[in-house]
Amino acid sequence: MSAPASLRVELGARSYDILVGSGLLARAGGLLAPVIRQKRAIIVSDENVAKLHLATLRAGLDAAGIAHQSIILPPGESTKGFAHFAKLVEDILALGIERGTPLIALGGGVIGDLTGFAAATLLRGIDYVQVPTTLLSQVDSSVGGKTAIDSAHGKNLIGAFHQPVRVIADIDTLATLPRRELLAGYAEVVKYGFIRDRAFFDWLETAGPKLVEGDADLRRDAVLKSCAAKAAVVAVDERETGERQLLNFGHTFGHALEAETGFCDTLLHGEAVALGMRLAFDLSAQLGLCPAASAARVRRHYAAVGLPARLDQIANARRFAPADLLRHMSRDKKVRDGKITLILAREIGDAFIARDIERGTLEAFLAAETAPAASARPS
Numbered sequence: 001m002s003a004p005a006s007l008r009v010e011l012g013a014r015s016y017d018i019l020v021g022s023g024l025l026a027r028a029g030g031l032l033a034p035v036i037r038q039k040r041a042i043i044v045s046d047e048n049v050a051k052l053h054l055a056t057l058r059a060g061l062d063a064a065g066i067a068h069q070s071i072i073l074p075p076g077e078s079t080k081g082f083a084h085f086a087k088l089v090e091d092i093l094a095l096g097i098e099r100g101t102p103l104i105a106l107g108g109g110v111i112g113d114l115t116g117f118a119a120a121t122l123l124r125g126i127d128y129v130q131v132p133t134t135l136l137s138q139v140d141s142s143v144g145g146k147t148a149i150d151s152a153h154g155k156n157l158i159g160a161f162h163q164p165v166r167v168i169a170d171i172d173t174l175a176t177l178p179r180r181e182l183l184a185g186y187a188e189v190v191k192y193g194f195i196r197d198r199a200f201f202d203w204l205e206t207a208g209p210k211l212v213e214g215d216a217d218l219r220r221d222a223v224l225k226s227c228a229a230k231a232a233v234v235a236v237d238e239r240e241t242g243e244r245q246l247l248n249f250g251h252t253f254g255h256a257l258e259a260e261t262g263f264c265d266t267l268l269h270g271e272a273v274a275l276g277m278r279l280a281f282d283l284s285a286q287l288g289l290c291p292a293a294s295a296a297r298v299r300r301h302y303a304a305v306g307l308p309a310r311l312d313q314i315a316n317a318r319r320f321a322p323a324d325l326l327r328h329m330s331r332d333k334k335v336r337d338g339k340i341t342l343i344l345a346r347e348i349g350d351a352f353i354a355r356d357i358e359r360g361t362l363e364a365f366l367a368a369e370t371a372p373a374a375s376a377r378p379s
């Protein structure tokens with residue numbers, strides 16, 4: 001059995017390793033032993049993931065003599081709300097934890113964000129480990145320490161920066177992930193190419209379709225490359241005051257679409273990000289900031305892997321009204337002095353923070369994108 005590849009997130013006393021490889025759940029006890037302070041852990045997971053992967057993780061902990069208890073929550077974004085958070089922390093306290101008792105988040109971004117926030121607040125902060133099982137959580141949400149729950153006022157509005165003590169990304173777990181979820185995670189993979197790494201995008205143009213189809217080696221390489229990109233950004237800007245904002249490429253448009261579709265299965269977060277990134281490239285091209293040929297290349301890649309590129313590809317979605325989208329974009333956490341901040345691109349691999357986009361320009365762009373004729377455009 002080969003050793004997992006290891007990457008370090010350099011954050012001084014809060015530094016930690018990301019381990020990526022195959023068969024890691026079964027070896028989790030040995031992989032966690034060096035970083036946990038007690039031979040006991042509490043696993044938090046959701047029903048879907050628990051059915052498929054909890055037994056392997058438990059056996060892996062047993063093998064290293066690590067005692068464990070599990071709390072299983074319903075799947076889905078609504079689990080990231082106050083009600084489930086309150087019950088989760090009370091259930092954990094009822095199990096009798098100490099400061100040295102780590103939590104293990106086994107699941108996608110929902111479980112990771114919720115468990116991370118529970119760890120940030122329980123006893124004023126306890127350790128936790130991320131064991132991400134979706135592509136999105138392996139390449140994005142498990143790294144960087146952003147933890148949160150949702151409020152009635154919006155997603156991720158109540159949270160904390162709290163870094164995990166280790167991330168264990170077992171590529172094998174992706175084999176059970178529904179294709180649509182895998183593709184949504186792929187949007188975050190290709191994002192790293194779009195923002196800073198043109199060579200990675202070049203590689204994905206060939207590797208992407210095979211990776212989506214199931215090639216485990218390519219998946220491992222893509223997860224490693226994505227985690228390295230995220231780790232590098234987090235190391236220089238842990239609290240998202242500068243460079244880390246680039247990771248929000250496509251997210252301002254994406255959040256507006258998610259808000260309009262009600263943050264549900266109609267539009268997955270990664271699908272919204274994919275659409276948002278495509279919009280960002282086309283807006284950049286329209287403003288003369290980026291070659292139109294590069295925006296077209298983005299569209300071609302989406303078609304090759306199966307990512308949605310047009311707003312009318314969102315199932316059951318009514319026509320979006322530009323004013324509604326703009327209203328959501330104005331409420332974004334990145335709004336400064338009333339101005340919408342967008343991440344735009346000069347080229348594939350060269351994204352930048354744009355704070356001076358006129359509202360009128362944006363409204364006209366969104367009007368064209370939401371017009372029925374937009375769907376007739378070649379992808």
Ligand SMILES: NC(=O)c1ccc[n+]([C@@H]2O[C@H](COP(=O)([O-])OP(=O)(O)OC[C@H]3O[C@@H](n4cnc5c(N)ncnc54)[C@H](O)[C@@H]3O)[C@@H](O)[C@H]2O)c1
Pocket residue numbers: 046047048049052075076077080107108109110111113133134136137140141142143144145146147155156173174175176177178181184269
């Ligand atoms: N903290 C961050 O930096 C950050 C970054 C991006 C996204 N997020 C958050 O992540 C969340 C989305 O994460 P997600 O896309 O992983 O969604 P998710 O956690 O809801 O998982 C998606 C679905 O896949 C199922 N699933 C998970 N792993 C599986 C597996 N291996 N096999 C079969 N089914 C599996 C889950 O039960 C769920 O139904 C959002 O709440 C978003 O806000 C956080």
